[in-house]
Amino acid sequence: MTTTAFIGLGAMGYPMAAHLSRHAAEHGGAALVWNRTASKAHKHAAEHGSRVASLSELAQADVILSCLPTSASVDEMIGRLEGQLRPGTLWIDCTSGHPDAARTQRTRLAAHGVRFLDAPVSGGTSGAQQGTLTVMLGGPADEVEEARAALPFAAKVVHVGNTGAGFAVKAINNVLLAVNLWAAGEGLAALAGLGVNVSAALDVINTSSGRSNATENLIPQRVVTRQFPVTFTLGLLAKDIGIALDVVHAAKGSAPVLAQTGALYDAAARNVGTDVDHTAALQFVERMNAREIR
Amino acid sequence: MTTTAFIGLGAMGYPMAAHLSRHAAEHGGAALVWNRTASKAHKHAAEHGSRVASLSELAQADVILSCLPTSASVDEMIGRLEGQLRPGTLWIDCTSGHPDAARTQRTRLAAHGVRFLDAPVSGGTSGAQQGTLTVMLGGPADEVEEARAALPFAAKVVHVGNTGAGFAVKAINNVLLAVNLWAAGEGLAALAGLGVNVSAALDVINTSSGRSNATENLIPQRVVTRQFPVTFTLGLLAKDIGIALDVVHAAKGSAPVLAQTGALYDAAARNVGTDVDHTAALQFVERMNAREIR
Amino acid sequence: MTTTAFIGLGAMGYPMAAHLSRHAAEHGGAALVWNRTASKAHKHAAEHGSRVASLSELAQADVILSCLPTSASVDEMIGRLEGQLRPGTLWIDCTSGHPDAARTQRTRLAAHGVRFLDAPVSGGTSGAQQGTLTVMLGGPADEVEEARAALPFAAKVVHVGNTGAGFAVKAINNVLLAVNLWAAGEGLAALAGLGVNVSAALDVINTSSGRSNATENLIPQRVVTRQFPVTFTLGLLAKDIGIALDVVHAAKGSAPVLAQTGALYDAAARNVGTDVDHTAALQFVERMNAREIR
Amino acid sequence: MTTTAFIGLGAMGYPMAAHLSRHAAEHGGAALVWNRTASKAHKHAAEHGSRVASLSELAQADVILSCLPTSASVDEMIGRLEGQLRPGTLWIDCTSGHPDAARTQRTRLAAHGVRFLDAPVSGGTSGAQQGTLTVMLGGPADEVEEARAALPFAAKVVHVGNTGAGFAVKAINNVLLAVNLWAAGEGLAALAGLGVNVSAALDVINTSSGRSNATENLIPQRVVTRQFPVTFTLGLLAKDIGIALDVVHAAKGSAPVLAQTGALYDAAARNVGTDVDHTAALQFVERMNAREIR
Structure with missing residues (x-):
C-alpha cells in the first residue's frame, strides 16, 4: 500500500493530484495533498477525496510528487521537509525546473536517503485534467522504472x-513553442498587412510544411479570437526560455535564434505583462508591426 | 470539353500533371504537357497518357497550369507564348513565385485577355503523387471558383x-518551416551536447507544445537518419525566404526572427550547398555547435 | 569656365551648394541652383550668390550635382531633364541612393552622352556647412578624377x-551606424537598470574598446540630453538600412546582425515615427526595456 | 609608506605591475608581485625592480591588486589568502569579472576587515605598457577615492x-566591441563580394558616422593584414559577452542584438578556436559569407 503525497495544487497540480486520488481509490493506497495556501488543499480533499497532509505526514510518504512554479520553490519545500524525510522515499518533481537545480537537489536529498x-x-491544463500528460524523466533507469x-x-x-535531462528537454520544448509562436506572429502580421485573411492563411499553413502547435492551436484559439485565456503565463514561459538558454550555454552550444527570441519575449513581458497568457506575447509583435493579427 | 496544358514537369509538376491526365481520361477533355527538356514530356505522355504539346498548342489551351522554379521562369514562358495566347484562357501558376511578379504577370496577360x-x-512530392496538395489561390473570387x-x-x-496573396502565403509558410526547423536544430544540438537522446527528446516534444512539422517529420526522417533525401532543395527554400522577407517589407512589417533566420540560411547555403535537401541546413547548425544532432 | 548646377537644396544640399557659390566666386565659373520648391532656391541665391536656374539651363551645365532623398527622386529629375541634356556633362549624384539605381541611371544617361x-x-549637416564632407565615389577612374x-x-x-560602389559603401556605413547605436542603447539601458550612471559609463566606454561614433557623439549629445535634434531622420536611416540589406543580398552574403537590426529599426520607425531624428530609435529600445537611457 | 602587492602577471598584469614598481621607486613604498607560475614573478623583479612575495607577505600588503582571467581565479586566490589577511587592506580587482562575484567577494572579504x-x-596591452589605462571602479565613494x-x-x-558596477560596465563595453566588430565584418564581407576595395571602404567609414574602434583600429591592423596578433583572446571575449548577457538579465532588460551576437561568437569560438585573437571571430563571418574580408 503506497502513500503518495502531492505538493503544489496550482493550475496543473490540482487536476494532476485528482488522478492520484482516483488511482488510490481504485488500487489502494493513500493520496495526500499539500498546498502553501491550505484552503486549496481542503477544497481538493472535498472534491477529490484526497487527504490534507501536515508537513510531517508529507515527509513520511513513499512517493512525493511536487509541481511548483520554479526550482527555487522546490528548494524551499526541501528545506521545510529536510529534517523529517525518511530513507527510501522517491521524490518526483514535475516542476518546469532548472537542470542545475535538479543535480543539486538530487545530491541534497541523497544525503537523507x-x-x-x-x-x-x-500537455497543459487540459492534459492534466484528462490524464494525458507527457512526462519527461531524468535520472537513473531503475528509479525511472x-x-x-x-x-x-x-x-x-x-x-x-x-x-537534469528532463528539465532540459522541457525547457527546449518550451523555447521551441516560443520561437514557433513568435515567428508565426511575425509572418501573419505581414500577411494581415497585405490584406490576406489570417484565418484562411492559417487554414493553408496547417496542412502545409510550416505548421506547428502554435499555428494549429494557439493562434486560432487564443490570438485570432482575441481571448488570450490564461492557462500558462508569459512570465513562466519567459522563465523557461531563460532555462533553455542556460541549457545551450551548459552544452557550449550556439543558438542565435533561440537567444534572439528570448530577448524579444523579455521585451514582450516588460510591455504586455507577466501574468497574461503566454500567447499575449504576440501583442508585442503586433505593436512592433503596428497591426493586429486577424 | 476542356483542354488543360501543364508546363514544367519537375519533381512536383510531373506527378501533378499525371492527375490531370487521369482526370481527363475519366471526365473527358485533353491533358497537354510541355517541358523545357522535351524528353521528360515524352516520358510523361508514355507513362500517364498525356499529350506532348507544341508551344502553339499550349497557347490555345482553356487552362494553362505552370509549375516552375521561379517567377523569372514563368516570365520567360509568358514571353514565349505571348503572341499566340487567346482571350479567355485561365493561367494558373503553381510556382512558388513572388507576389510582385504575380501582379505584373496578371497585368501583362490581361492585355491578351x-x-x-x-x-x-x-504538400511536397508525396502530396503531389497522392493528389492531396493544398493550393493557396490569389485573385478575384469568380476566377478562383x-x-x-x-x-x-x-x-x-x-x-x-x-x-499575389497566394504567393505571399506560400512564402510565409515556407519561412515558418525554415524557422521551426532551424530553431529545433539549435535546441536539439544543445540537448545532444548534454547527452540527451535526441530521438527520446523528439518523442516527447512531439506530444508537447513545441512540436511542429519539423520535429514531427523532417528531423526524425531526414536529419536523425542522416539521409537528407533531396525533395526540396536548400537553394529553393532560401529563395522562398527571400520572398517572405520581401512580403514583410511590402507590408511595412517588422520581423526580426524571420530576418535573422533568413541570413543564417544564406550562410548554410553558402557552406552546405544549394542543391542539397533543405533539411541539410541543419548541418550548418551542427557546425556552429560543433556537434551532430543525433 | 565651368558651369555647375546643384539640384536639391535640403538640409545637406543647401550648405553644399553654398560651397559651390563661394568656389565659383573665387575661381570663376557659375553656380546654378534648382529646388522643387523654388522659394528655397531664391533664398539660396540671395544668401549665397548662386543663380536660380530653369530646367533647361540646368540641363546645359558642365557638371550637375544632385542631392535628393532617394534614387527615385533622382530618376524623376532625369526624366524631367532627359530631352535637353547635352553630351559631355558629368552628373555627380550625392544622394544616398541604391547601387542598382546607379547602374540603371548611368546606362540611361550614357544614351545622352x-x-x-x-x-x-x-559628415552630416555640420560637415556640409564646414565643407568637410567625405565623398565616396563609384565609377571609372578617369571620371572620378x-x-x-x-x-x-x-x-x-x-x-x-x-x-554603384559609392552607394553601397554609404549604405554599409549607415547600417553600421544603426547597429552601433542600437547595441549601445541595449547595453546602456541594462546599465541604467542596475543603477549605473549612464554618463559615467559612456565616459569609460569612450576611452575603451567598445567606443563608436554612437557612444562618442550621438548618445551623449542627443539621447542623454533627451533633445533628439532632427538632422537625419529615422525614416531615411531605415531606407538606407534597406539598401544595405540589398547590398548583402546582391553580394550573396550572410549578415544576421545587420538583418535583425534592420527589422528592429522598422519596428522603431513604426512606433516612434519616421520624421524624428534617427537617434530616437533608442526610444524603442527604451520601450523594450521599460527604462530610460540616462 | 605603502606596500602594494600585485597578483597575476599576464599580458595585462605584467606591464601594469611595472608601473607599480616605478611608482614605488619614485615615491617610496614597496611593490610586491606574485604569479601562479613563479618564474614570471622572478623575471618581473629582475626587469622592473619589484619584489617577489610569498603568499603570507602578499596577505599583509596595504593594497592588493589582482588581474586574473576570471572571477573564479580571484575566488581561488581569496581562498589561499583568507586566513592571513589583515583588517584595513584594500583589495582592488582589475580582472574582467562578474558583478555577482564582486558582491560575493566583497562580503566574503569584509568578514576579514x-x-x-x-x-x-x-586600453589593451599597449595601454598597460604606456600607463594610459582606463579604470572603471565599483564600490563606495570613499574607498574609490x-x-x-x-x-x-x-x-x-x-x-x-x-x-559590481565596474565589472558590469566593462562587460557592456566588451559586448559593444564584439557587436561593432562583427557587424563591420558582415558589412565589409558584402562590400568585398561586390568588388569594393575594403581598405578604401574603411577609409571612408572612418571619417563617417559608422566608425568605431573596430573599423578604426582592429580591422585595418589585425584583419585586413591577416595577422590577428593575439593580445586578447576570443575565449576571454566570449566569456565577457556571457557576463554582459547576465548583466542584461539582472537588469530585467531586453537586448536582442547583444544576445544574437553572443551566440554567433560562441559559434566562432567553436570553429575558429578560443586561444586565437578576438578579431579572428571575423574568420567565422568570412566562412558564413564564403569570402575573405580584404
Whole structure:
C-alpha cells in the first residue's frame, strides 16, 4: 500500500493530484495533498477525496510528487521537509525546473536517503485534467522504472537521460513553442498587412510544411479570437526560455535564434505583462508591426 | 470539353500533371504537357497518357497550369507564348513565385485577355503523387471558383486574397518551416551536447507544445537518419525566404526572427550547398555547435 | 569656365551648394541652383550668390550635382531633364541612393552622352556647412578624377569602386551606424537598470574598446540630453538600412546582425515615427526595456 | 609608506605591475608581485625592480591588486589568502569579472576587515605598457577615492557605481566591441563580394558616422593584414559577452542584438578556436559569407 503525497495544487497540480486520488481509490493506497495556501488543499480533499497532509505526514510518504512554479520553490519545500524525510522515499518533481537545480537537489536529498527525479510534464491544463500528460524523466533507469507507476496523470512517460535531462528537454520544448509562436506572429502580421485573411492563411499553413502547435492551436484559439485565456503565463514561459538558454550555454552550444527570441519575449513581458497568457506575447509583435493579427 | 496544358514537369509538376491526365481520361477533355527538356514530356505522355504539346498548342489551351522554379521562369514562358495566347484562357501558376511578379504577370496577360491566378501548392512530392496538395489561390473570387475544377491534384483549395496573396502565403509558410526547423536544430544540438537522446527528446516534444512539422517529420526522417533525401532543395527554400522577407517589407512589417533566420540560411547555403535537401541546413547548425544532432 | 548646377537644396544640399557659390566666386565659373520648391532656391541665391536656374539651363551645365532623398527622386529629375541634356556633362549624384539605381541611371544617361557617378557624402549637416564632407565615389577612374575638382564641400574624396560602389559603401556605413547605436542603447539601458550612471559609463566606454561614433557623439549629445535634434531622420536611416540589406543580398552574403537590426529599426520607425531624428530609435529600445537611457 | 602587492602577471598584469614598481621607486613604498607560475614573478623583479612575495607577505600588503582571467581565479586566490589577511587592506580587482562575484567577494572579504573594489581596466596591452589605462571602479565613494592613488597605470579612473558596477560596465563595453566588430565584418564581407576595395571602404567609414574602434583600429591592423596578433583572446571575449548577457538579465532588460551576437561568437569560438585573437571571430563571418574580408 503506497502513500503518495502531492505538493503544489496550482493550475496543473490540482487536476494532476485528482488522478492520484482516483488511482488510490481504485488500487489502494493513500493520496495526500499539500498546498502553501491550505484552503486549496481542503477544497481538493472535498472534491477529490484526497487527504490534507501536515508537513510531517508529507515527509513520511513513499512517493512525493511536487509541481511548483520554479526550482527555487522546490528548494524551499526541501528545506521545510529536510529534517523529517525518511530513507527510501522517491521524490518526483514535475516542476518546469532548472537542470542545475535538479543535480543539486538530487545530491541534497541523497544525503537523507531520498531519491530525486526531474519529471516535468507537458500537455497543459487540459492534459492534466484528462490524464494525458507527457512526462519527461531524468535520472537513473531503475528509479525511472519505479516512478512510472506513480504517474497516473500521464499518457506517455519517456526517460530522456540523466538527472537534469528532463528539465532540459522541457525547457527546449518550451523555447521551441516560443520561437514557433513568435515567428508565426511575425509572418501573419505581414500577411494581415497585405490584406490576406489570417484565418484562411492559417487554414493553408496547417496542412502545409510550416505548421506547428502554435499555428494549429494557439493562434486560432487564443490570438485570432482575441481571448488570450490564461492557462500558462508569459512570465513562466519567459522563465523557461531563460532555462533553455542556460541549457545551450551548459552544452557550449550556439543558438542565435533561440537567444534572439528570448530577448524579444523579455521585451514582450516588460510591455504586455507577466501574468497574461503566454500567447499575449504576440501583442508585442503586433505593436512592433503596428497591426493586429486577424 | 476542356483542354488543360501543364508546363514544367519537375519533381512536383510531373506527378501533378499525371492527375490531370487521369482526370481527363475519366471526365473527358485533353491533358497537354510541355517541358523545357522535351524528353521528360515524352516520358510523361508514355507513362500517364498525356499529350506532348507544341508551344502553339499550349497557347490555345482553356487552362494553362505552370509549375516552375521561379517567377523569372514563368516570365520567360509568358514571353514565349505571348503572341499566340487567346482571350479567355485561365493561367494558373503553381510556382512558388513572388507576389510582385504575380501582379505584373496578371497585368501583362490581361492585355491578351488571359486571366492569371497565383496558385502555389504545398504538400511536397508525396502530396503531389497522392493528389492531396493544398493550393493557396490569389485573385478575384469568380476566377478562383472557376479554377477549383482544374486542380485534380489538390485535396484542399483555399482562396487567400487578391492577386499575389497566394504567393505571399506560400512564402510565409515556407519561412515558418525554415524557422521551426532551424530553431529545433539549435535546441536539439544543445540537448545532444548534454547527452540527451535526441530521438527520446523528439518523442516527447512531439506530444508537447513545441512540436511542429519539423520535429514531427523532417528531423526524425531526414536529419536523425542522416539521409537528407533531396525533395526540396536548400537553394529553393532560401529563395522562398527571400520572398517572405520581401512580403514583410511590402507590408511595412517588422520581423526580426524571420530576418535573422533568413541570413543564417544564406550562410548554410553558402557552406552546405544549394542543391542539397533543405533539411541539410541543419548541418550548418551542427557546425556552429560543433556537434551532430543525433 | 565651368558651369555647375546643384539640384536639391535640403538640409545637406543647401550648405553644399553654398560651397559651390563661394568656389565659383573665387575661381570663376557659375553656380546654378534648382529646388522643387523654388522659394528655397531664391533664398539660396540671395544668401549665397548662386543663380536660380530653369530646367533647361540646368540641363546645359558642365557638371550637375544632385542631392535628393532617394534614387527615385533622382530618376524623376532625369526624366524631367532627359530631352535637353547635352553630351559631355558629368552628373555627380550625392544622394544616398541604391547601387542598382546607379547602374540603371548611368546606362540611361550614357544614351545622352552624360556620365553618371554615384557620390554619396558623409559628415552630416555640420560637415556640409564646414565643407568637410567625405565623398565616396563609384565609377571609372578617369571620371572620378575629373569629379574631384567639382566637390568643394569635401575634405576627403575616395574612389571606392565601380558604378554603384559609392552607394553601397554609404549604405554599409549607415547600417553600421544603426547597429552601433542600437547595441549601445541595449547595453546602456541594462546599465541604467542596475543603477549605473549612464554618463559615467559612456565616459569609460569612450576611452575603451567598445567606443563608436554612437557612444562618442550621438548618445551623449542627443539621447542623454533627451533633445533628439532632427538632422537625419529615422525614416531615411531605415531606407538606407534597406539598401544595405540589398547590398548583402546582391553580394550573396550572410549578415544576421545587420538583418535583425534592420527589422528592429522598422519596428522603431513604426512606433516612434519616421520624421524624428534617427537617434530616437533608442526610444524603442527604451520601450523594450521599460527604462530610460540616462 | 605603502606596500602594494600585485597578483597575476599576464599580458595585462605584467606591464601594469611595472608601473607599480616605478611608482614605488619614485615615491617610496614597496611593490610586491606574485604569479601562479613563479618564474614570471622572478623575471618581473629582475626587469622592473619589484619584489617577489610569498603568499603570507602578499596577505599583509596595504593594497592588493589582482588581474586574473576570471572571477573564479580571484575566488581561488581569496581562498589561499583568507586566513592571513589583515583588517584595513584594500583589495582592488582589475580582472574582467562578474558583478555577482564582486558582491560575493566583497562580503566574503569584509568578514576579514578587507575592502574589495571591482576595478576592471580598458586600453589593451599597449595601454598597460604606456600607463594610459582606463579604470572603471565599483564600490563606495570613499574607498574609490582611496583607490585612485594606487593606480599608477591609469590615465583615467571613473567611479561608475556600487560594487559590481565596474565589472558590469566593462562587460557592456566588451559586448559593444564584439557587436561593432562583427557587424563591420558582415558589412565589409558584402562590400568585398561586390568588388569594393575594403581598405578604401574603411577609409571612408572612418571619417563617417559608422566608425568605431573596430573599423578604426582592429580591422585595418589585425584583419585586413591577416595577422590577428593575439593580445586578447576570443575565449576571454566570449566569456565577457556571457557576463554582459547576465548583466542584461539582472537588469530585467531586453537586448536582442547583444544576445544574437553572443551566440554567433560562441559559434566562432567553436570553429575558429578560443586561444586565437578576438578579431579572428571575423574568420567565422568570412566562412558564413564564403569570402575573405580584404
